[in-house]
Amino acid sequence: MNDMNIVTPRESKSSADTELQTLARKHLLMHFTHKSAYEDAPLAVISRGEGAWLWDEKGNKYMDALAGLFCVQIGYSHGEEIGEAVKRQMCDLPYYTNWGYAHEPAIRLAAKVAELAPEGMDRVFFTSSGSESNESAIKLVRQYHQAKGEPTRTKFIGRRSAYHGVSYGALSVNGMTNFRKIFEPLVPGARHVSNTKRYRRPENETEQQFTRFLLEELDSLIIQEGPDTVAGVFMEPMQSAGGSLTPPAGYFEGVREICDRHGVLLVADEVICAFGRLGEWFASTRFNFKPDVITFAKGIASGHVPLGGMITSDKVFNTVLSGPQQMYLHGLTYGGHPAACAAALANLEIMERLQVNENVRSNEAYFKARLSELLDHPYVGDLRGAGYHYSLEMVSSKEKRSWTGPTKAIDFVQKKLAPALVAAGVLCRSAVDHEGTPLIQISPPLILDRKEIDWLVDQLKVVLNEQLRSDLFS
Ligand SMILES: Cc1ncc(COP(=O)(O)O)c(C=O)c1O
Numbered sequence: 001m002n003d004m005n006i007v008t009p010r011e012s013k014s015s016a017d018t019e020l021q022t023l024a025r026k027h028l029l030m031h032f033t034h035k036s037a038y039e040d041a042p043l044a045v046i047s048r049g050e051g052a053w054l055w056d057e058k059g060n061k062y063m064d065a066l067a068g069l070f071c072v073q074i075g076y077s078h079g080e081e082i083g084e085a086v087k088r089q090m091c092d093l094p095y096y097t098n099w100g101y102a103h104e105p106a107i108r109l110a111a112k113v114a115e116l117a118p119e120g121m122d123r124v125f126f127t128s129s130g131s132e133s134n135e136s137a138i139k140l141v142r143q144y145h146q147a148k149g150e151p152t153r154t155k156f157i158g159r160r161s162a163y164h165g166v167s168y169g170a171l172s173v174n175g176m177t178n179f180r181k182i183f184e185p186l187v188p189g190a191r192h193v194s195n196t197k198r199y200r201r202p203e204n205e206t207e208q209q210f211t212r213f214l215l216e217e218l219d220s221l222i223i224q225e226g227p228d229t230v231a232g233v234f235m236e237p238m239q240s241a242g243g244s245l246t247p248p249a250g251y252f253e254g255v256r257e258i259c260d261r262h263g264v265l266l267v268a269d270e271v272i273c274a275f276g277r278l279g280e281w282f283a284s285t286r287f288n289f290k291p292d293v294i295t296f297a298k299g300i301a302s303g304h305v306p307l308g309g310m311i312t313s314d315k316v317f318n319t320v321l322s323g324p325q326q327m328y329l330h331g332l333t334y335g336g337h338p339a340a341c342a343a344a345l346a347n348l349e350i351m352e353r354l355q356v357n358e359n360v361r362s363n364e365a366y367f368k369a370r371l372s373e374l375l376d377h378p379y380v381g382d383l384r385g386a387g388y389h390y391s392l393e394m395v396s397s398k399e400k401r402s403w404t405g406p407t408k409a410i411d412f413v414q415k416k417l418a419p420a421l422v423a424a425g426v427l428c429r430s431a432v433d434h435e436g437t438p439l440i441q442i443s444p445p446l447i448l449d450r451k452e453i454d455w456l457v458d459q460l461k462v463v464l465n466e467q468l469r470s471d472l473f474s
Pocket residue numbers: 069128129130131132134163164165166236240269270271272297298
């Protein structure tokens with residue numbers, strides 16, 4: 001992508017609503033979208049993409065610095081190739097099920113995922129989303145313990161502020177209070193431990209002490225609950241919600257040991273982390289631990305079609321089969337849809353051809369170093385992340401590491417930060433995190449090159465230094 005000039009929404013060709021905007025405000029129920037979008041707030045109607053770039057119907061150009069929703073690993077230039085694979089599959093067999101039957105695309109994709117997964121993770125189940133994948137993992141783990149003669153193991157432990165999806169099981173393991181509390185009572189038995197955010201830990205605490213604190217908390221919670229009541233622990237290798245929370249050294253080795261000691265299964269939610277986001281096919285490899293179940297979605301098909309799933313070992317799977325039901329008692333009409341599997345196979349081929357994992361690994365240090373220049377800004381308190389997934393935490397006082405206003409964090413994000421980012425042509429995530437501070441989250445397509453990284457960081461500087469600085473608190 002040579003042309004780095006963008007037309008920003010401020011230069012929009014027309015401020016009147018188009019037909020599509022009018023219809024969207026009237027008929028489209030948008031996901032997690034504030035009511036102002038149905039009224040008079042700007043509503044971009046995205047109409048095409050190329051590389052890491054998107055255009056709305058008015059011709060405004062943006063960098064997609066969030067890869068859609070953390071999923072468009074290969075960017076927007078391979079729709080035709082993936083579409084051809086889907087078309088071929090549609091002509092041969094547009095639909096069949098994995099309930100009691102198999103078909104070639106699901107078989108080949110399962111074999112491919114097993115080849116890319118950590119050693120010993122050989123059994124693949126397909127779904128159509130991350131929430132369904134986590135739901136499936138919850139049921140697999142429950143059935144595993146029942147088959148082993150331990151039916152009292154029903155509880156799950158997640159981490160504070162973690163996001164695992166919207167369906168009731170996944171939502172229960174979520175640690176996001178705002179998302180949980182209005183839907184309570186949730187599935188009983190979900191508990192939460194601290195996440196790995198270090199920014200507000202005591203200043204003289206070493207990384208080793210932090211790891212020990214986290215592990216002791218997990219261990220003591222399992223003991224307090226009664227190990228024979230705990231089924232599984234759910235963790236992302238790097239937790240996205242809360243702001244790109246990487247694990248401290250030794251953390252996952254310790255979590256693995258605690259789970260083994262108490263007979264608890266460890267589920268790695270890799271819905272965001274897998275398929276190159278951290279430069280590896282699966283991020284548990286990067287952080288040196290072997291889960292019992294890995295859930296995935298998003299990147300496996302670069303978001304081009306809905307597809308998710310979970311991977312487990314023959315040990316877990318065979319235990320489930322040996323139980324009284326003699327089957328994994330779970331299934332989905334669209335799980336392993338032939339067209340979706342064909343799209344994912346084509347996507348993985350493209351990812352290998354473009355060497356996206358290598359691209360992420362070779363640019364990671366450069367990306368992080370460029371983003372760390374933003375720490376010079378008086379209101380950027382912390383930069384966290386790895387691979388192609390970073391978060392900048394904003395504070396009004398660096399000394400206190402907090403946001404104290406006078407503008408409320410939510411108003412700052414909704415009325416200033418988010419519009420300023422869009423106006424600068426940067427589509428990313430801005431939100432208030434669980435500790436009440438604004439976050440900017442960057443997680444671009446994995447094809448982003450250094451020139452585009454430079455463009456992104458420069459635009460963020462424009463937003464922070466020029467557009468926001470003068471009226472940050474007004
Ligand atoms: C870590 C994680 N798990 C699960 C999900 C749920 O995935 P989906 O929206 O496909 O249901 C998400 C979605 O962003 C996620 O980030």
